[in-house]
Each structure stands twice: as structure tokens, then as C-alpha cells.
Amino acid sequence: MFKNVIVKTPCKAVTQGITSAPELGQPDYSLALKQHAAYIEALKQCGVSVTVLPADESFPDSCFVEDVAVITPKCAIVTNPGAATRNQETKAIVPVLKQFFPEDKIEYITAPGTLEGGDVMMVGTHFYVGRSARTNEEGIKQFIAILEKHGLTGSEVPLTEVLHLKTGVNYIENNNMLVAGEFITKAEFAQYNKIVIPQSESYAANCIWVNGTVIVPCGYPTVEKAVKDAGYPVILVDTSEFRKIDGGLSCLSLRF
Numbered sequence: 001m002f003k004n005v006i007v008k009t010p011c012k013a014v015t016q017g018i019t020s021a022p023e024l025g026q027p028d029y030s031l032a033l034k035q036h037a038a039y040i041e042a043l044k045q046c047g048v049s050v051t052v053l054p055a056d057e058s059f060p061d062s063c064f065v066e067d068v069a070v071i072t073p074k075c076a077i078v079t080n081p082g083a084a085t086r087n088q089e090t091k092a093i094v095p096v097l098k099q100f101f102p103e104d105k106i107e108y109i110t111a112p113g114t115l116e117g118g119d120v121m122m123v124g125t126h127f128y129v130g131r132s133a134r135t136n137e138e139g140i141k142q143f144i145a146i147l148e149k150h151g152l153t154g155s156e157v158p159l160t161e162v163l164h165l166k167t168g169v170n171y172i173e174n175n176n177m178l179v180a181g182e183f184i185t186k187a188e189f190a191q192y193n194k195i196v197i198p199q200s201e202s203y204a205a206n207c208i209w210v211n212g213t214v215i216v217p218c219g220y221p222t223v224e225k226a227v228k229d230a231g232y233p234v235i236l237v238d239t240s241e242f243r244k245i246d247g248g249l250s251c252l253s254l255r256f
């Protein structure tokens with residue numbers, strides 16, 4: 001169960017966030033703020049305490065707070081984002097993590113290692129780590145060494161089609177895993193009960209489990225039904241403005 005969630009308010013520069021889909025247009029700032037507020041309300045409905053960090057105009061993508069840290073049941077790991085314009089976003093998360101963890105439970109990925117939290121998927125005490133354009137071999141090596149120091153385990157999952165691991169695969173507990181695209185057939189995930197997502201709704205592979213409820217993005221009826229059919233209560237949240245800059249539900253929070 002999660003007790004805490006950290007989110008970060010989108011800044012006005014969110015309109016300039018990195019995107020692989022410019023054809024979707026720029027995010028509307030005021031709508032992004034409204035959607036972010038609804039996201040916070042959905043999280044609160046799941047019984048977590050939400051820490052809302054102030055917007056930071058220096059970093060257009062800084063609302064995607066998941067990428068700057070990985071929080072495990074044993075320690076917090078400050079990442080080293082591979083995206084140049086995002087790399088220094090980690091500075092602001094360190095004092096926040098210190099409010100929740102003693103210094104000896106805060107670890108760091110360092111250059112030449114790179115790693116972004118969107119590439120990390122927690123399944124119990126095991127962490128799958130996507131090797132992506134943002135997370136490199138050295139980053140994964142450091143990350144797994146940190147996990148092992150704290151009694152946890154990790155393994156690498158190569159990916160080629162999507163931005164981050166969790167862009168295409170998400171664990172929703174009870175052995176259930178939402179899988180899309182290249183993750184549907186990966187041997188690493190053969191042991192799970194896979195909920196296969198059609199290509200037309202692949203964006204909605206990025207749902208989040210929060211204390212028994214699954215938060216699903218608005219507008220993906222096949223995924224909504226599949227998650228409900230798997231027995232979960234569902235809360236829908238509109239993420240249209242974050243989608244325009246490759247962001248989804250998981251990217252917008254740290255849950256622990």
C-alpha cells in the first residue's frame with residue numbers, strides 16, 4: 001500500500017516540453033493545470049497523502065516528477081536523467097526526499113550512468129529497468145547494485161519502440177500486467193497475467209495502481225473495460241495535455 005505521493009505542478013513552459021508527437025499540438029497550460037488538479041483529487045480518493053511541489057519554470061518537463069527519482073520500499077534513488085534539458089531537475093527533488101528518508105537511505109545514479117524513473121517498473125521487491133534512449137547500461141548497472149545493497153533485485157529490459165519502459169508496460173498488482181506493443185511478447189513478462197492493449201489504445205498502457213484502485217486515462221474504453229473486468233475499481237483522469245508531450249499517469253507522480 002502507498003501512503004505518500006509526490007507531484008509537481010506544471011509550469012507555464014510545459015507548452016515547450018519534449019515531444020515525439022508535435023502533430024498533437026502544444027499543451028494548453030490552463031487545461032494542464034486543471035487536469036493536474038483532478039489527478040491529485042483522484043490520488044487523494046485512493047487514500048494517499050499528496051505533497052504538491054511548486055512549479056519550476058526552468059524545466060518545461062518538470063511536472064513529470066517520476067523521472068527524477070525511484071522510491072523503493074527500502075530506499076530512494078535520485079536518478080540522472082538522460083535528457084539534457086531534464087538532467088538538472090534532480091536538484092529540486094533531493095531536499096524533498098530528505099523529508100521522508102534519512103541520508104543513508106538516499107542513493108544516487110551518477111555520470112556516465114543515466115537513468116530515468118519512467119524506465120523503472122516495480123513488481124514487489126523486483127525492479128525491471130528499461131534500457132532506452134534515456135537510461136544506459138552504466139545507469140542500470142549502478143541501479144541494480146544499489147537495489148542489491150538494500151536487499152532488492154533488478155533486471156534489464158531492452159526496448160526500442162517507446163520512450164520509457166512504463167510507456168508500454170505497467171504492473172497493476174495481483175500478477176496483472178498491462179502490456180502494449182513490443183512488451184506483449186517479451187519473455188521477461190511471460191509469467192504474468194497479461195492484459196494486452198490494442199495498438200489504437202497503447203497510450204493507456206500507462207495506468208497506475210494506487211491502493212487497490214487503478215487510475216486509467218480518459219478516452220480508452222477498451223483498456224477501461226479490461227481493467228474493470230480484471231476486478232479493479234477504476235478512476236478516470238483526463239491527461240490529454242500531458243499526452244501531447246509524451247507524458248502519462250505514472251510520469252506525474254512518485255508513489256510510495
Ligand code: CIR
Binds near residue numbers: 066083118167247250
Ligand atoms: C520527456 O520527454 O521527458 C517528457 N516530455 C515526458 C516524460 C514522460 N515521463 C515518463 O514516461 N515517466
